Amino acid sequence: MKSRSAEFRRLWGYSVGFYGVWIAHIGRQTGLFDRLSKGTLSAKDLASSTGLYGPAVQAWASAAESYGFVTKSDGKLELAPQVAELLLDRSHPEYLGGQIAYLALRSLEFGKLAGLFKQGATHPVVSNFEAIEEATHWDHFAFLNAIRRNKSLDLLLRKGCRFLDVGCGTGTLIAKLLNEYPRTNFVGIDASRKAIGQARKLLGAKTFRLMKAEAMAFSNEFDIAYLGESLYSAQNKQKATDNCFRALKKNGIIAVIEGLLPTSEIRADENKLIMGMQLDFALQGHRFLTSKEIQSILKKSGFRSVRLKALGGAVYLITARKQ
Ligand SMILES: C[S@@+](CC[C@H](N)C(=O)[O-])C[C@H]1O[C@@H](n2cnc3c(N)ncnc32)[C@H](O)[C@@H]1O
Structure with missing residues (x-):
């Protein structure tokens, strides 16, 4: 990416931002973030504990990791710092979850x-x-x-x-x-x-x-x-x-x-x-x-x-x- 022009990188950022909105929205809407805010667990356990379709949760989990919404260690997913406040806490002054959902x-x-x-x-x-x-x-x-x-x-x-x-x-x-x-x-x-x-x-x-x-x-x-x-x-x-x-x-x-x-x-x-x-x-x-x-x-x-x-x-x- 470094070899690309600044203008290319700016437009690339818009494409990535589009998916960032959807990863955040799906994480909120399906309750995946909410579940992770209660404790770490593997993508497989995340799917079974939320009753969601396993392959979709796997795809979401790796996308969310790539985009920095979650971190992974020893196969277990953890919410990244501040994600709970910014995306889940409606009364937080920096709450962005509503805007993302909109x-x-x-x-x-x-x-x-x-x-x-x-x-x-x-x-x-x-x-x-x-x-x-x-x-x-x-x-x-x-x-x-x-x-x-x-x-x-x-x-x-x-x-x-x-x-x-x-x-x-x-x-x-x-x-x-x-x-x-x-x-x-x-x-x-x-x-x-x-x-x-x-x-x-x-x-x-x-x-x-x-x-x-x-x-x-x-x-x-x-x-x-x-x-x-x-x-x-x-x-x-x-x-x-x-x-x-x-x-x-x-x-x-x-x-x-x-x-x-x-x-x-x-x-x-x-x-x-x-x-x-x-x-x-x-x-x-x-x-x-x-x-x-x-x-x-x-x-x-x-x-x-x-x-x-x-x-x-x-x-x-x-x-x-x-x-
Ligand atoms: C963006 S919503 C905001 C709703 C609410 N004020 C809130 O903050 O949750 C705008 C609302 O204004 C209403 N509205 C639009 N034009 C209006 C009008 N001329 N008279 C009364 N209500 C109107 C819409 O039906 C809609 O419910």
Whole structure:
């Protein structure tokens, strides 16, 4: 490889990275990593203890060893350092398992990209919500940590307030928040019947309403309105945030978590994921907002004290207040 040009090695790295994503995803999805996190064992014993097909586990194990996910000594496989935290621990700040699962699952629909480029045909996410749920656990823990660090917000939720989750998906954020803030009253709305159905199964029917953000008619009722990776997909973003403004009480807070498209340093490693993900979003008929666009939308709705906090990988927590 040393004799190859730098450009060749760069492109070779992309091919290897593709398989790296799949080795990691399969290791998580099938429970192979999980089993290895409990102790070392041979590939044969790994297959029998997980009930998986032996030859496939053998192939995975040697691939995982080659890619550094596991090490082998005396014929026994062991998880490499940090793999458990980075790929299995959802609350770890450097958790990448969700992102890897999202990439693997979404790539199953990328055959449709040809139609986008030839006819402009967009394609909503048809898979169940697994890819989205996997990816958003990271956002949820980042949001929870931001709340815990903000003493007044933490106290407000602890004492009990009213929290509106706009585009709540399958309700997994509300489940996490309820666990920590049982005195707070949560309402989740989502435009997808399927998502609301799953959310109701998780936490009961009362908390969730099938509704578009653009059609919300709440007025002066909530202390916090949260939009977790949902604003980008609202057809009328201004109407969605106008409705959040009206839904909030005076001094209420809007909190948005979104990937924001960088306008500089697009070759930086930190920004490469979102730059690539533009293809996935274009296929769904969406695009990422820039920080300028989101600030302007929030200010037009009447929000003040707009603040952006970088959470890493071009994902931001944007907060603003209704004064
Ligand atoms: C990427 S998912 C995020 C789900 C959830 N907020 C989370 O963090 O787990 C985006 C969600 O927004 C919903 N959504 C998209 N446009 C919407 C709209 N205009 N009004 C309400 N919900 C919307 C989708 O149905 C989907 O469930």
